[in-house]
Amino acid sequence: MRLLVFLVLCITTNSLVYGQTPDPLLTADAQAQMKWVDSIYTGMTLDEKIGQLFMVQAFSNKDLRHENIISQMVTNNHIGGIIFSKGDPVSQAKFNNALQKAAKTPLLVGMDAEWGLSMRLDSTYAFPWNMTLGAIKDNKLVEKAGFNIGEHCKRLGVHFNFAPDIDININPKNPIIGNRSFGEDRENVTEKATAFMKGMHDAGVLSSAKHFPGHGDTDTDSHLALPTLDFNLKRLDSIELYPYKRLIKDGVSSVMVAHLNVPALQPEVGLPSSLSKHIITDILKDQMGFKGLIFTDALNMKGVANFSSPGDIDLAAFQAGNDILLISEDTPKAIDKLKEAYEAGAISEERLAHSVKKILKAKYKVGLNKLKPVELKNLVSDLNRPQDDVLYEKLIESAITVVKNKGDILPIRNLETKKIAYLKLGDDDGSDFLRGLQKYGKVHEVVGDNLNEVIEKLKAYNTVIIGFHRSNTSPWKSFNFTDKELVWLYEISRTNNVILDVFVRPYALLDLKTLENIEGLVVSYQNSPIAQDASAQIIFGAVQAQGVLPVSIGNGYVAGNGLNLSSLSRLGYAIPERVGMSSEKLNKxxxxxxxxxxxxxxxxxxxxxxxxxxxxxxxxxxxxxxxxxxxxxxxxxxxxxxxxxxxxxxxxxxxxxxxxxxxxxxxxxxxxxxxxxxxxxxxxxxxxxxxxxxxxxxxxxxxxxxxxxxxxxxxxxxxxxxxxxxxxxxxxxxxxxxxxxxxxxxxxxxxxxxxxxxxxxxxxxxxxxxxxxxxxxxxxxxxxxxxxxxxxxxxxxxxxxxxxxxxxxxxxxxxxxxxxxxxxxxxxxxxxxxxxxxxxxxxxxxxxxxxxxxxxxxxxxxxxxxxxxxxxxxxxxxxxxxxxxxxxxxxxxxxxxxxxxxxxxxxxxxxxxxxxxxxxxxxxxxxxxxxxxxxxxxxxxxxxxxxxxxxxxxxxxxxxxxxxxxxxxxx
Incomplete structure (x- = not known):
């Protein structure tokens, strides 16, 4: 029975075979690269070779005890890499320099920096989330986002950014992906991911496509349990696996394998994909021809940790075909398990060399053959540059989407006839939005304790702008309307000309049973001060609207919808570098x-x-x-x-x-x-x-x-x-x-x-x-x-x-x-x-x-x-x-x-x-x-x-x- 299933898998997934695929880890001087790799590998002991397979989590905001534990793993367990997490850039740079100095073989350093280093570090730059980037038509801008993030990573001594997230987020209730996805359309996700990846590569930083084979259509968080993708092979091939084909062809550096239960791809019931030889070796490596590094997702996540005990999980993950074991629950124990398996013949020298040499190739590619410490001078300012502000403004402006414009209510014209009110919904600040609106016209904020009071006040106005503001601190924050807000929105829009502007992910609009009485609908995606100001500029025609929805929002509005609004040539607001001026010189x-x-x-x-x-x-x-x-x-x-x-x-x-x-x-x-x-x-x-x-x-x-x-x-x-x-x-x-x-x-x-x-x-x-x-x-x-x-x-x-x-x-x-x-x-x-x-x-x-x-x-x-x-x-x-x-x-x-x-x-x-x-x-x-x-x-x-x-x-x-x-x- 198992053989039959395997044959069916091979036949059905034949479309995954992409012909000859590139080796994304090879450099232009491949001969010199391989000479270095072979010389390093030959000089390693068995313990040092096995240690290279582990990337250990480190924090720059913890105490000396934590630093000593990580340092001992570098010197005693010969670990091959560090994945830095929470902290600040200067502390991380110092910690990183100390670890690199202690390491016999330079460490491969990775981070989750999907929207920039601020995903993990304070005092660093936060670029827009992928869902926001998914609304942008110009993929060159997305490529530039990848490039700037790559430059930040490289400046901090980070070689691998675990990005882009190429999950196709079809399920609005997905608790862990959501804003981290470029959207629900496979073509858009693939194009955006390819552009983002190219930008990072051009900056000299390696990429990682995740979460293989696809984490977008589930309502379970794999940090907490094992999600199931209960789809047939045809569906998986046409949706979840689709972006991987393109990125592998275009040279993605690595793939991160998720902890998922995918019955159509893995016959063994409940076996996480990260431990599946068939999914990793047979499909990803052999059928899809991927030659880059393969990372497990974090092995301390419940989606895999509940499957077996520490050490045994790591061994199973390596035997399944993973190259790097990420955040093991017990690294020393796992190393011992792999060494025992090697000495018992369960792991061959060829298998071990295959992964370790790939890791060493990656290290050469990022310049670890000529390691230089991270320069501390001007580090924070180098990670928060004016050109990053310029790009952020462009990205946000290009993403903001006008979904509905009944009666050409947008952009607002004929100010002499307008009496405009602003009403804030949501639990976060909207003051930058209000100030932005007030730069253009007489806009009065209306507040009230009950709906009847607010409706009475709104009778004095002929245009009502409603801003829905929720926290912008992380992409996982709640984004839904409350029941009270839905009632207010419905009742106010029945009797007023309303422009609704939502500063959250578009899925919030699924809560609205009807958009019939809303004249203008704007999706601004995030509640940052720049997003609020840019949205005000679009509403008043200082900036043109050009974004499209990356996901469907109900009421007949689907991914790809978005109205272009031309500028009315009103004054806009930007940073000096946006128009060819120097902030530093102007500040004089x-x-x-x-x-x-x-x-x-x-x-x-x-x-x-x-x-x-x-x-x-x-x-x-x-x-x-x-x-x-x-x-x-x-x-x-x-x-x-x-x-x-x-x-x-x-x-x-x-x-x-x-x-x-x-x-x-x-x-x-x-x-x-x-x-x-x-x-x-x-x-x-x-x-x-x-x-x-x-x-x-x-x-x-x-x-x-x-x-x-x-x-x-x-x-x-x-x-x-x-x-x-x-x-x-x-x-x-x-x-x-x-x-x-x-x-x-x-x-x-x-x-x-x-x-x-x-x-x-x-x-x-x-x-x-x-x-x-x-x-x-x-x-x-x-x-x-x-x-x-x-x-x-x-x-x-x-x-x-x-x-x-x-x-x-x-x-x-x-x-x-x-x-x-x-x-x-x-x-x-x-x-x-x-x-x-x-x-x-x-x-x-x-x-x-x-x-x-x-x-x-x-x-x-x-x-x-x-x-x-x-x-x-x-x-x-x-x-x-x-x-x-x-x-x-x-x-x-x-x-x-x-x-x-x-x-x-x-x-x-x-x-x-x-x-x-x-x-x-x-x-x-x-x-x-x-x-x-x-x-x-x-x-x-x-x-x-x-x-x-x-x-x-x-x-x-x-x-x-x-x-x-x-x-x-x-x-």
Whole structure:
């Protein structure tokens, strides 16, 4: 009967024979390799040869007693390898160096590092799990993951990574594989595993395909019991064994054999596959032609340990065809058992040499013929590199999968119409996701103790984003919805437009009986901070969605499903190396910013740098004021940006009007404002005026004439309460006569022109344009910029008169005024002329944070396109960004400042001539460079407590930082 079964197995599994397969352990200098192998083997005693078959588990976080036990096994039992487990990299490196020094034959070092060394060690890098990688279409990225992990292993002196896991996870209830699998589709698993393996090999680290013959379709953990794969031969050959064929052909270094009961492959009832000669020798080695190393899975696992006693298990495993016995329960006893079998003739010299020489070939291949100790210097930093962060970001972004997009709810457009709520489900943190969402729009977190309370609160919103967050600390953590969460999700989605984003393995969605009422469904796979931020970027269209499901999730959604979403060209967020910048060099900015704060050039600073559409540096320094208990600067704090208002508010509105044909750059003042028809300014064109080449006075101190003899606000012009003619609020409890604004316009109109035509910076054009634009639209400038730009851009912290909307805790004060308003100026514009216009000036009055200013500057950089919307044409931006009077030694564009023409000017002198921007009296600065695709924003309140000397300018703080930005470019 047994012979018949064997013949059937041979016939049925004939498809496993892959012809001539390579020897994955041979090197290019095979002759030299084999000479070394033979010389080492010949010089070994029997004890030393048998010792090579054992790889013992070691920990770098245990005590000296443990270290002594392992050291004695190296010296006394001549073990051939170490598999390191828990600990930290420096301790492991020291321990490893000591063991290698003690070993007569260098040790082969292995680790389980499926998603990086962090699978076992602290202070090391965690790459995405295989299930996440399985969602990526671009296998080159998976190959790069294997390469980076391989580099980490090699740096730490690890020669064998027990990866990739090539189990095809068909069973969602699999308790031990799950996230460790690339998915349920055999082709996808095979392609991903091959790519991952190739990456490791290119890094010089050996691979291990596991868990042979396939651990993916079982709901039993082999650490605890012996799982059964009760499938026929045809099924096993077409699914479980399928990836091994390809990886063996492509040169996988080793195969790890699992502890499984596979009746179709092993006639003896209950014999673990790791002890089966038929499975290991007849099928894996002979029929499949595998010539690499064969490892047992850990021999202390209950799936095999329960089968027999220590020592006997090891002997059976070796006789079955395994080369390396991994984590024996009793290594000395096992060595004795194998020696007895050898001396009794149960193990031949040929059989022993076969395995030991393969082990020695592997040692030569990883360079153990020229052993070097692990270098301790910079070890931790070498295992946590910026290029690893770059890859992690790319992997996560490429994996995140949009499964459903009913009504094109994703990416979120038309922010001006959206009222968005965020609701967190799950027991882990979702704050990075919320912060990421809030970078793009007004997103409010809704919390409540009961469902009815939450549903009532959600009535105020037209879009609800639900994030499901469970622990990201290990791939085995619970990932399911609770019954309560399922009820909440069902009820909320019945009455709201819902985007559900799950930061767990996709199997969680199997708990949902229906997805009918969920408009948008996103699978983000992991709950890491980068995954949360990347998912927020995809939801708002800063990053395109391109992942596909690696497994089926029910409700008709199967492996391979995934919708592509294009980018809306909103600002994204990444690390500097992602866009060809150096983190190390950019971090030098910190010292200059801190110098400015410590030197009391400004109480605080917001700093932002973006390149190629990605914010890569965004930091805050100092506090709102110099008081010890003052508020530290936060990302959403708003600064009075002063003259940046010119390009952030007035100029975009004028660009629109120019595109409409309402004006041209050659339009004269007399045409747009008939009041000027009989003035000395009637023939001044917009081009001249906005290039500061129109003989206009630089500044008029309008407020002087409204002060009394004591230089205090004259009661004829001011009241402490609003009423009657006194309706223009210039500061807290201070109201000016509304009709004085007409007087200001008359003063401008009647003021003499400068005697000579030369470049002279002036605020007056923007007083004039404010009047024109507001007359044209019959609406205030403050309303216009919101309606035309800020709301749809998601510039939610950009506004005139922020005190009417925001708390003072989020508004940075700009001055303690002792010459006009006689109070701390906080939430009211610093500029006196703008204050006299109710805080809404064409030249000043906007408050913003660095993130919002960057959005507007990025819109300019993208020639008028942002967030899926075209605000103005590329040729319009080009026209306004032209220096029309450069030949007259005037560097200015139309409204925009431009780089210096000579030796002095507003920039570091290192920017391109196509760049543009502006600066502000309060210490603010914004600059965009199309050539390098750089946006730089510097916000400060250097005028607090008093304007005084502009030390920021004198010390070149802003331009020195700009210089460092350009020095940080690496490609």
């Amino acid at each position: 900015i910190d010292a200059i910013a801190q110098k400015a704060v410590d030197g009391k050039m400004t109480p605080g600073i917001q700093l932002l740098v973006a390149r190629k559409g990605k914010v890569i540096y965004n930091k805050n320094f100092g506090k709102h004021t110099y008081e010890p208990n003052a508020e530290p600067v936060k990302f959403n704090d708003m600064y009075d940006v002063a003259s940046l208002t010119k390009i952030l508010a007035t100029l975009p509105l004028l660009m629109e009007l120019e595109e409409k044909g309402a004006v041209t750059l050659d339009t004269k003042l007399s045409k747009i404002l008939p009041d000027y028809a009989n003035s000395n300014k009637k023939d001044i064109t917009l081009k001249q005026m906005l290039s500061h080449y129109a003989r206009l006075s630089p500044w008029i101190p309008f407020y002087f004439k409204t002060l009394d003899a004591n230089k205090k606000p004259d009661p004829r012009y001011y009241r402490n309460e609003s009423g009657g003619k006194f309706t223009v609020k210039v500061a807290n409890e201070l109201y000016m006569r509304a009709d004085y604004q007409d007087s200001m316009q008359k003063i401008i109109k009647d003021t003499d022109l400068l005697k000579s035509l030369t470049y002279r910076y002036s605020d007056l054009p923007y007083f004039i344009l404010k009047k024109y634009i507001e007359n044209y639209y019959d609406k205030g400038l403050d309303e216009l910029v919101q309606d035309h730009f800020y709301q749809s851009m998601g510039a939610n912290h950009t506004t005139y008169n922020p005190s009417s909307i925001f708390s003072d805790i989020n508004i940075v004060p700009s001055e303690i005024d002792d010459y006009y308003r006689y109070q701390k100026i906080q939430g009211y514009v610093h500029d006196m002329g703008a204050a006299m216009q109710g805080g809404v000036g064409g030249h000043a009055g906007i408050f913003s944070n660095a993130n919002d200013v960057a959005k507007i500057m990025q819109t300019f950089l993208q020639k008028g396109f942002y967030g899926g919307k075209r605000y103005f044409k590329p040729e319009t931006l080009d026209k306004f960004n032209t220096c029309f009077y450069c030949d007259q030694n005037n560097r200015r564009g139309i409204g925009f400042d431009k780089p210096q023409l000579g030796t002095s000017g507003p920039t570091c002198g290192c920017v391109s001539m196509s760049s543009f921007g502006h600066s502000g009296f309060t210490g603010t600065y914004a600059w965009a460079d199309p050539d390098e695709e750089i946006v730089y924003v510097f916000l400060a309140n250097r005028t607090f407590p008093s304007a005084g000397t502009n030390t920021l300018l004198k010390e070149n703080i802003r331009t020195d930082i700009q210089q460092l930005i350009y020095e940080a470019i690496i490609d």
